[in-house]
Amino acid sequence: MEHVFEWRRIFFNDLPLIFLAEVVFRTLVMFFFLVVTLRSAGKRGVKQLSIYEVVIIVALGSAAGDPMFYEDVGIVPALLVFLIVIGLYRFITWLAARNRWFEKVVEGLPVYLIEDGQFAIEKFGKEHLSQDEFFSELREQHVEHLGQVRVALLEASGEMSVFFYADNEVKPGLPILPNLYDEQFQTIPATGIYACAFCGNIEEIPAGISPCDRCGKTSWVKAINTRRIA
Structure with a gap:
């Protein structure tokens, strides 16, 4: 010692x-x-x-x-x-x-993460990118909901490219602000327009339990339709 x-x-x-x-x-x-x-x-x-x-x-x-x-x-x-x-x-x-x-x-290719205001779920799952991290990057681009986004790509460099709908083309979408996204429903309280919390699909659905027509999940968030503030 x-x-x-x-x-x-x-x-x-x-x-x-x-x-x-x-x-x-x-x-x-x-x-x-x-x-x-x-x-x-x-x-x-x-x-x-x-x-x-x-x-x-x-x-x-x-x-x-x-x-x-x-x-x-x-x-x-x-x-x-x-x-x-x-x-x-x-x-x-x-x-x-x-x-x-x-x-x-050697360089890789860009990957579509959002197409027409919805998650490209078959491609999103292949990337090691958490939903919280992705939402954070969208919020840095002043995005409130996916209905404002026409296309979002993860570039080969790791950067995010976002292309927006024109103001008159914005449609209802999944909110990505934490206080709104966290208000999810398994049982819809009243008929209205909701966004699937998993894939971003928009549907007008009645009260009760409804699976998403796109992914089959049953978690919904009240869709919003605000224009983007640059």
Whole structure:
């Protein structure tokens, strides 16, 4: 137990203090090459990164981090990793620009989440996107209910694209404000226009229990028909 809580080992790993100066040098060199490498890769924002670009960033981070403070990791091999990774990035980008099939593989395709004011339920379930998260993104676009939305797509970049109905085309829709969406009915209290809480389907239904004609669920929310306020 004499090796437990040896403070010099914990803080310096038995290395001489002068190695801290080498750490400074290594960090400056790797930071410089990391900036140069990412700068040469393009100007896409972090949220716009594709899956393979995230892999490249992780690889560069690992290649840059180890030589900064591990004495047994040389800088030159790390720089070779940089050159290989950025070369792969350039090659993949070049190939994706010339081959539509390959572009679909590495970049992905947009996915329709809302069509004609209703959830595209056969596609929505394939994406790892919770309903609360989706509603939150729609509310950031000043959406109150799905009847205002003609189409919503989840882009390959992870961003949400929303296309709206014109004001005179807005129809009743499923409200996405929490206080309204949470007022769900299994038993309809009175005849009216309701939205299925699962798929967004709109129906005029009588009092009682009614399954949705589209998805078969029985949870309903009172539909609203307000215009969008930009």
